[in-house]
Amino acid sequence: MSATAVAAPKVRAAGVRKSYGNLEVLKGIDLTVDQGEVLCLIGPSGSGKSTFLRCINHLEAIDSGRLWVGDTTVGYEQRGNKLYELSDKEICRQRTEVGMVFQHFNLFPHMTVLENLMEAPIRVLKQPRRQVRERALGLLAQVGLAEKAGSYPKSLSGGQQQRVAIARALCMQPSLMLFDEPTSALDPELVGDVLAVMRNLAETGMTMIVVTHEIGFARDVADRVAFFDGGQIVEVGPAADVITHPQQQRTREFLAAVR
Numbered sequence: 632m633s634a635t636a637v638a639a640p641k642v643r644a645a646g647v648r649k650s651y652g653n654l655e656v657l658k659g660i661d662l663t664v665d666q667g668e669v670l671c672l673i674g675p676s677g678s679g680k681s682t683f684l685r686c687i688n689h690l691e692a693i694d695s696g697r698l699w700v701g702d703t704t705v706g707y708e709q710r711g712n713k714l715y716e717l718s719d720k721e722i723c724r725q726r727t728e729v730g731m732v733f734q735h736f737n738l739f740p741h742m743t744v745l746e747n748l749m750e751a752p753i754r755v756l757k758q759p760r761r762q763v764r765e766r767a768l769g770l771l772a773q774v775g776l777a778e779k780a781g782s783y784p785k786s787l788s789g790g791q792q793q794r795v796a797i798a799r800a801l802c803m804q805p806s807l808m809l810f811d812e813p814t815s816a817l818d819p820e821l822v823g824d825v826l827a828v829m830r831n832l833a834e835t836g837m838t839m840i841v842v843t844h845e846i847g848f849a850r851d852v853a854d855r856v857a858f859f860d861g862g863q864i865v866e867v868g869p870a871a872d873v874i875t876h877p878q879q880q881r882t883r884e885f886l887a888a889v890r
């Protein structure tokens with residue numbers, strides 16, 4: 632990108648609200664994430680972090696407000712001054728541009744590691760097998776698992792499975808990666824390798840939104856950190872500021888509790 636070019640934000644949320652029955656889980660989220668930015672979402676359990684990620688990836692519909700990924704409104708599209716719900720086909724297309732990694736890796740157990748990576752690009756994107764295979768092998772090398780291409784998921788450690796899940800998401804060539812507590816289910820000694828893969832990915836310029844309790848990772852890797860509490864963003868700013876000098880009492884209490 633030239634120094635004068637200003638890229639549009641990758642994600643924009645404006646007044647996003649979401650309820651489950653009487654429970655309002657997102658109470659007006661305003662947030663932008665720039666191209667190439669790494670944003671970490673921190674906050675207590677039940678504060679709406681996962682729901683927000685799920686809305687970005689069309690896994691949940693929002694009730695009001697607006698949400699865009701790139702130039703496209705999530706769930707709706709604007710024609711003139713009217714909003715239309717997107718067709719399922721358009722939602723599927725948009726979803727292919729967003730990679731998601733969950734706490735539980737959800738690899739296909741009956742497929743090898745390499746087959747796990749190749750499945751969606753071949754089936755969903757209809758890309759040629761040879762091209763997908765080459766990319767998949769490159770990604771396995773990138774996450775340090777080239778030698779596991781022919782292994783089945785159950786023979787891998789949790790940390791290795793999660794690195795496969797990251798490579799599988801990347802094999803779809805997404806322009807945005809969402810991570811929902813990717814290391815929370817791992818034994819402590821396996822966390823570092825997964826965080827290292829995510830750190831390297833951040834350095835390639837990938838736009839990333841990461842829900843995590845790894846405060847050290849957030850401080851070192853994130854450009855900005857947003858603190859969620861009770862369905863709202865209580866505080867958002869440069870990682871060093873929010874983590875080292877939080878302005879809000881609730882942020883201070885949360886950080887004291889998780890460290």
Ligand code: ADP
Nearest residue numbers: 651654656674675676677678679680681682683
């Ligand atoms: P977090 O990821 O910050 O822990 P979540 O977004 O998972 O929070 O959940 C926010 C609130 O929404 C919680 O009270 C949770 O119980 C509730 N919730 C999440 N998903 C559903 C659902 N599908 N149906 C009903 N309630 C839900």
Ligand code: MG
Nearest residue numbers: 680681682811
């Ligand atoms: Mg969650």
